[in-house]
Amino acid sequence: AQRVTQPEKLLSVFKGAPVELKCNYSYSGSPELFWYVQYSRQRLQLLLRHISRESIKGFTADLNKGETSFHLKKPFAQEEDSAMYYCALSGRRSGAGSYQLTFGKGTKLSVIP
């Protein structure tokens, strides 16, 4: 079974402070991990994926297989970063040809001006 854990429901930081949103996963195979974001009154959308190893809007996330983590980080938080962030893990079910994306419960980031 695949599982994603986001231990913090709410994270409040001051503008300009560093941000780290925690994500831990459980998966028996080789994981593909993502961060999705939902800004106020907008639809859920992809922020970044680990295979791209890219920085989006100043955010980065490194897959740590030893710690089974995929924490999202940004050195200096901005007010526009306030949103709901979901960590997600994908895995193909063997023999089924289907696809499953498992989401964590999400962390609400609030950046205080």
Add this chain to the structure above:
Amino acid sequence: SAVISQKPSRDICQRGTSLTIQCQVDSQVTMMFWYRQQPGQSLTLIATANQGSEATYESGFVIDKFPISRPNLTFSTLTVSNMSPEDSSIYLCSVLRGVTGELFFGEGSRLTVL
């Protein structure tokens, strides 16, 4: 990116009735997914809808309660049958694009059951 339209965006329904949610995509996709997001909870996959075959339901979800149609590669419906207040939730349609695992989501249908 994909443009996904869901209807209705929100509805208030009476206990025991059924509601059908529509999902329209601007291009052909093989896999469409229906998620539920209950208040304060994460997104939970209800079922995967592939065109030309029966939907695949996740544990805890059954076809009698959540019948799904997938008549073509751009459209799907999810019906919430015999609703109870516990079905109050946001229902999300999503599609998978490419092989990189990115899901595109509709804006969701917020359902309140009285």
